[in-house]
Amino acid sequence: MALPDPARRLLMEHLGRHSLIFSPNLLDTNLVSGQADPALAQAQIVFGQPDPRALLDSPNIEWVHLTSAGYERYDNAPFRKAMLDRGTIVTNSSSVYCEPCAQHALAMMLAFARQLPAALLNQSSSRQWPAATLRADSRLLRQQTVVILGYGHIARRLVELLAPFNLRMIVVRRNVAGDETISALPETRLAEVLPLADHVMNLLPGGEATRHYMDASRFGDMKPSAYFYNIGRGSTVDQAALLEALRAGRIAAAYLDVMDPEPLPPDHPLWSTPNCFITPHTAGGHDDEHLNLVRHFLDRLEEYESGLPLLDRIM
Amino acid sequence: MALPDPARRLLMEHLGRHSLIFSPNLLDTNLVSGQADPALAQAQIVFGQPDPRALLDSPNIEWVHLTSAGYERYDNAPFRKAMLDRGTIVTNSSSVYCEPCAQHALAMMLAFARQLPAALLNQSSSRQWPAATLRADSRLLRQQTVVILGYGHIARRLVELLAPFNLRMIVVRRNVAGDETISALPETRLAEVLPLADHVMNLLPGGEATRHYMDASRFGDMKPSAYFYNIGRGSTVDQAALLEALRAGRIAAAYLDVMDPEPLPPDHPLWSTPNCFITPHTAGGHDDEHLNLVRHFLDRLEEYESGLPLLDRIM
Numbered sequence: 228m229a230l231p232d233p234a235r236r237l238l239m240e241h242l243g244r245h246s247l248i249f250s251p252n253l254l255d256t257n258l259v260s261g262q263a264d265p266a267l268a269q270a271q272i273v274f275g276q277p278d279p280r281a282l283l284d285s286p287n288i289e290w291v292h293l294t295s296a297g298y299e300r301y302d303n304a305p306f307r308k309a310m311l312d313r314g315t316i317v318t319n320s321s322s323v324y325c326e327p328c329a330q331h332a333l334a335m336m337l338a339f340a341r342q343l344p345a346a347l348l349n350q351s352s353s354r355q356w357p358a359a360t361l362r363a364d365s366r367l368l369r370q371q372t373v374v375i376l377g378y379g380h381i382a383r384r385l386v387e388l389l390a391p392f393n394l395r396m397i398v399v400r401r402n403v404a405g406d407e408t409i410s411a412l413p414e415t416r417l418a419e420v421l422p423l424a425d426h427v428m429n430l431l432p433g434g435e436a437t438r439h440y441m442d443a444s445r446f447g448d449m450k451p452s453a454y455f456y457n458i459g460r461g462s463t464v465d466q467a468a469l470l471e472a473l474r475a476g477r478i479a480a481a482y483l484d485v486m487d488p489e490p491l492p493p494d495h496p497l498w499s500t501p502n503c504f505i506t507p508h509t510a511g512g513h514d515d516e517h518l519n520l521v522r523h524f525l526d527r528l529e530e531y532e533s534g535l536p537l538l539d540r541i542m
Numbered sequence: 543m544a545l546p547d548p549a550r551r552l553l554m555e556h557l558g559r560h561s562l563i564f565s566p567n568l569l570d571t572n573l574v575s576g577q578a579d580p581a582l583a584q585a586q587i588v589f590g591q592p593d594p595r596a597l598l599d600s601p602n603i604e605w606v607h608l609t610s611a612g613y614e615r616y617d618n619a620p621f622r623k624a625m626l627d628r629g630t631i632v633t634n635s636s637s638v639y640c641e642p643c644a645q646h647a648l649a650m651m652l653a654f655a656r657q658l659p660a661a662l663l664n665q666s667s668s669r670q671w672p673a674a675t676l677r678a679d680s681r682l683l684r685q686q687t688v689v690i691l692g693y694g695h696i697a698r699r700l701v702e703l704l705a706p707f708n709l710r711m712i713v714v715r716r717n718v719a720g721d722e723t724i725s726a727l728p729e730t731r732l733a734e735v736l737p738l739a740d741h742v743m744n745l746l747p748g749g750e751a752t753r754h755y756m757d758a759s760r761f762g763d764m765k766p767s768a769y770f771y772n773i774g775r776g777s778t779v780d781q782a783a784l785l786e787a788l789r790a791g792r793i794a795a796a797y798l799d800v801m802d803p804e805p806l807p808p809d810h811p812l813w814s815t816p817n818c819f820i821t822p823h824t825a826g827g828h829d830d831e832h833l834n835l836v837r838h839f840l841d842r843l844e845e846y847e848s849g850l851p852l853l854d855r856i857m
Contacts, residue, residue: 327656327682330707334656337649341642346821347662354813355822356805362827367642391702392645490671498669506661507670512677 234517238274241525243532250275272531274524283309290316290531294520296324296380296511297460298541299433310542317542318527323519324511325380331510332381332428332458333388335482336373339454340366344504368392371425374399376417376440378407381430381458397423401436421448426456433460443468449478458510461487466497473500484510549832553589556840558847565590587846589839598624605631605846609835611639611695611826612775613856614748625857632857633842638834639826640695646825647696647743647773648703650797651688654769655681659819683707686740689714691732691755693722696745696773712738716751736763741771748775758783764793773825776802781812788815799825 230238239247248266267277267285274292279301282291291310293301298319310317338344342361349357371394375382378400386396386409396409397420403411412420421427427449431437441455442465449455455478457464466487472478480502486495489508497503513519523539530537545553554562563581582592582600589607594616597606606625608616613634625632653659657676664672686709690697693715701711701724711724712735718726727735736742742764746752756770757780764770770793772779781802787793795817801810804823812818828834838854845852 326684327680330652330683331656334649334652334658337645337652338658341646341649341821342824343649343653343658343821344662346824347659347819348666349822350813350820351663351666354806354808358805358822358824358827361822361824362831365642365824365827365829367828368645369641387706391705490673491669493669498665504662505665506656506658507664507673507676509657509661509673509676509680512673512680513682514680516677 230521231517234521237518238521238525242528245272245528272528279306282306282315286313288315290318290537292524292527293317293319293541294524295319296321296328297432299460301542302432302434307542315542316531316537316540318537318539319541320520320523321380321539323516323523325384327513327516328381328430328458328510329384329388331484331506332385332430332456335456335484335504335506336368336426336428336454338504339480339482340368368394371395372397372420372423373426373428374420374424375409375428375430376400377430377432377459378411379430379432382428383408385428385430417445418448421445422450424449424453426454429455429457429459429463431459431463433462437463439463439465439468441465441469443471446472446478451476452479454479455481457481457483457485459485461485461489470496470500470503473497473502480504482506484508545836546832549836552833553836553840557843560587560843587843594621597621597630601628603630605633605852607839607842608632608634608856609839610634611636611643612747614775616857617747617749622857630857631846631852631855633852633854634856635835635838636695636854638831638838640699642828642831643696643745643773643825644699644703646799646821647700647745647771650771650799650819650821651683651741651743651769653819654795654797655683683709686710687712687735687738688741688743689735689739690724690743690745691715692745692747692774693726694745694747697743698723700743700745732760733763736760737765739764739768741769744770744772744774744778746774746778748777752778754778754780754783756780756784758786761787761793766791767794769794770796772796772798772800774800776800776804785811785815785818788817795819797821799823 248270250264250266264281267281271287271289273288275294277291282288296319342365345361349355369392373394373396375396375398378398382398389396398407398409398411399414399417399420400411401414403413429441431440440463446468469481473481482504484506485508498505527537563585565579565581579596582596586602586604588603590609592606597603611634657680660676664670684707688709688711690711690713693713697713704711713722713724713726714729714732714735715726716729718728744756746755755778761783784796788796797819799821800823842852
């Protein structure tokens with residue numbers, strides 16, 4: 228990923244004994260993979276979004292640090308095995324993105340509860356004073372049930388942000404570890420809790436295991452008054468099923484930050500579905516995003532050089 | 543105020559030895575005062591928004607319970623003295639409205655931080671995918687300074703909701719009592735803290751003492767990057783000064799729930815100011831609002847009959 232100047236400067240100033248090789252084909256986003264890159268052959272440490280196949284072909288690499296939280300391009304058995312066999316460490320940037328994503332998730336929940344989209348659409352059109360109807364439609368985040376799909380960094384932080392609200396929170400994850408700070412259920416029991424949810428917060432990563440995880444059957448398990456949110460990956464939702472559930476009123480509304488594909492084409496029907504709201508994959512964005520990515524990498528570099536365990540290690 | 547059936551039923555079922563006299567001229571809102579009402583002469587307890595002059599003329603009234611949190615119509619020296627002299631208790635419904643208002647305030651802060659209005663306006667117009675610009679404009683509620691004007695029930699609850707965010711919070715109130723849970727300053731020192739604020743949250747009540755409290759000079763003390771919010775009363779803001787500050791970029795943006803007058807006329811320039819967002823006095827609205835008003839009154843009635851101090855007593 229191409230870094231803005233201040234972040235690049237911070238990186239260069241703190242590399243110590245290391246020398247820096249910039250890839251010749253840097254992209255402005257960390258959401259797509261870079262091209263194959265001859266520079267990888269010379270590197271011991273890679274910081275960015277390197278092409279997975281090129282990493283497999285570069286046995287000198289000791290440590291790969293990804294500038295994203297998601298890593299489905301790398302999350303497959305052959306890649307994991309190759310890294311394990313040759314002792315290559317892989318870390319990601321979860322700790323940089325969990326705070327903005329959790330705040331984004333809460334922002335969406337509160338926007339629905341307080342009818343902010345309806346008020347804004349009134350302001351941008353007829354400029355009436357629909358106090359009575361909007362007050363009647365307003366809700367409290369209190370004594371409601373939030374079902375959280377996935378229990379990674381974002382979920383843990385969201386649970387902290389929601390702590391002062393008087394809510395029932397239930398996390399559904401592949402395997403319950405026993406260290407969860409709220410009620411946790413294995414995904415085999417999802418159908419039991421979806422009908423209880425006032426809010427279904429999808430924080431699942433992408434990849435084959437989660438493809439179309441939220442499908443027609445699962446949207447059908449939700450209450451007609453329930454809200455659906457997606458801060459994970461667009462591929463985890465069967466969008467045709469979601470569209471149908473929204474149009475038929477089988478769920479109340481959706482607030483989505485991730486789509487499949489991205490960008491979502493301007494004529495995609497989800498854009499114009501009245502109870503569907505879309506932010507264009509901005510949940511992780513924040514001031515100092517790039518500086519924080521570099522700071523996070525430099526902290527890991529310190530751990531690496533000191534022989535300490537690396538935070539956000541994924542392989 | 544006219545109560546919907548379920549709330550009216552709850553009230554009637556729990557009045558015990560009391561009998562209920564409905565005013566002949568009930569309104570659908572609790573935001574304006576009722577008319578003079580002959581029923582007041584018969585009543586010992588009044589629940590609603592009675593006309594202040596009629597209360598002065600009804601010496602049999604022992605207790606007045608207001609269905610609103612604001613009470614500027616009653617908040618003047620002659621009225622206070624008259625109630626004190628004859629031993630009339632006055633309570634309000636602060637405890638019903640502090641939760642929705644605090645959640646509304648946080649919703650507005652997060653909407654700005656996460657660029658939700660810009661995303662919604664994109665969705666309702668060109669349906670592009672402005673990920674790069676919106677990410678760059680997105681902010682975190684972290685390591686910022688929030689200046690809260692007024693320290694009543696809403697402020698206390700907002701401080702609790704903001705606790706998990708890593709923010710500096712400073713409350714400015716008429717007189718510092720010493721029991722505040724965050725840094726508190728007297729209003730004589732407002733000019734010292736306004737320049738530090740990333741967020742100025744106005745929770746002031748109406749009335750002569752707070753009229754145009756936020757004026758050109760105080761908006762001028764704010765940073766160009768700062769956000770202004772109003773969940774108090776519209777009269778506390780000099781709207782011409784606010785409009786000018788917004789247009790000149792002297793502050794970043796405003797999110798307002800209360801205006802002067804209400805309804806704000808459709809052609810008022812604040813509606814069309816790009817960095818001004820308006821909800822039509824909906825901050826206190828929530829499901830079960832009317833039931834909660836009745837529940838709150840019945841709890842006070844229990845205290846009243848038991849000779850206990852009444853919660854939310856204002857006079």
